[in-house]
Amino acid sequence: MMASPIFSFCSFHAARLWRTQPRVFSAVAASLVVVLLSAFVFFQQWQQADAAMSKLQQLASEVRRKPVAVVSEKKVSVAALDLPSFSSAELVDTINQVALDTGIPVNEVSYRLDEGANFPYLRYRVTLTITAKYPLMRGFIDQVATSLPHSALDEVTCARNDIQAAMLNCDLSFSAFFRKDGHG
Structure with a gap:
């Protein structure tokens, strides 16, 4: 037997290492x-x-075997948008009324078709400059969105004179959308 001489x-x-150097034996045994x-x-x-x-490979192969459902794109017709007829006077009146209702002075307004x-559709761009505190400005933007559901806020750029000033000088840009056939 070969195992007996090796053992x-x-x-x-x-046993000799244990008797002569027990610390080294303990370190070797622990290692x-x-x-x-x-x-x-x-x-x-x-x-x-x-x-x-x-x-993971099994799940990946199951995913590859399953057919992919193709989502068809639905084209939205212009009639489905239900846009109002174009009336620049009504748009101007609505913007002015919202400014009066929220108590925000409008410094400068420009309109462009x-x-x-x-x-x-027609896109009517309204750009205005207002000076107000932040909560009033948010209220103005929310009120415009409520009063003109066919409009969208395009851009807001605000600045203040110094860090402790509560008043913001903001440039707002809205787009209002109208039916093209209502334009005359």
Whole structure:
């Protein structure tokens, strides 16, 4: 038997090391235990990773086999938008009324009609400059959105004179949309 001489050789030298240098023997034994535990944990983690990888590959193959549902694009007609007829006087009156209702002084207002030949609607751009505290400005923007449901806020640019000033100087840009056939 070959195992017996190797075992007796190792046990002889381990006993001799234990008797002559017990601290070194303890350090070697502890290191051997740590190496064996590390190897055990490594192989266990490797098996778990291998199982997870095979599960992932199985799920990926199932996903590839399932047919993909194609979502059809629905084209929205201009009639479905239900835009109002164009009336610049009504738009100006609404903006002025919202400014009066919210108590915001409007410093400067400009109106511009964009007639895009490629679009089935008219776009009326309203740019105004207001000076107000932030809550009033938010209320003004919300009120415009409520009063003109066919409008959109395009841009807000605000500045203040110094950091402690409560008043903001803001440039607001709105777009109001109207039916093209109502333009005359």
